[in-house]
Amino acid sequence: MKVYGVVGWKNAGKTGLMERLVAEITGRGYCVSTIKHAHHVFDVDQRGKDSFRHREAGAKEVLLASRKRFALMHELREDAEPELPELLSKMSPVDLVLVEGYKRDPHPKVEAFRAETGNALIAPDDPTVRAVASDTPVTVEGRPVFDLNATAEIADFILAELGL
Incomplete structure (x- = not known):
């Protein structure tokens, strides 16, 4: 599975x-998944729903499933936040995983x-930052700079870098 990240400071796009x-990239026929790092506490569940009640009762994992999708919620409780490689190992195989955040990781x-x-x-x-996508002209020695909205060009660069 190929991995490529998008990093930047808050409100950078x-x-x-x-x-x-x-x-x-999916429009070009590739299968893509994503990982998004959150720096804050978040919840994908709703208070009062059965799955929320299961977690509140102490379940380590709750899998919520329907005919359209499933979501696996894993409570860390007092465990450390998992590293990116561990999270990637939990994902189904795809052509490319795009990662938002994890700027200190080596991908x-x-x-x-x-x-x-x-x-x-x-x-x-x-x-590890191989290119910049900017809304203003900048120069980074030895690396290409794209317009922030030049999505096709940025996708071309990423796919070429990964040999896809």
Whole structure:
């Protein structure tokens, strides 16, 4: 399974780029899955629903299934947050897993960058950032810079990098 990341600071355009890349790459016939790192507590369940009640009662995992989808919720309780390789091992095989976040992990990445955020580029200090997608002209020695909205070009670059 090939893995490629999208990183950047808050409000840099990561999620929009991820969404466009998934649509573009699946539109070319590839099977794509995603992983999104969240820096905050989140819940995909709803208070009062049966699955929520199962978790609240102490279940380590709850699998909620219907004819359209299933969701496996795993409670960490006091366990450490799983590392990216462990999470990848839990996923079904696909052509490409696009990862939003996990900027310190060693997989190749494209950095989403918006000047208005006022943050510095990550790329100059991180060789795993293989390209930048920016809303303003920037230069990063030895790496291509794409317009943040040039989705097809960014997809071409990622697929070529991965040999897909």
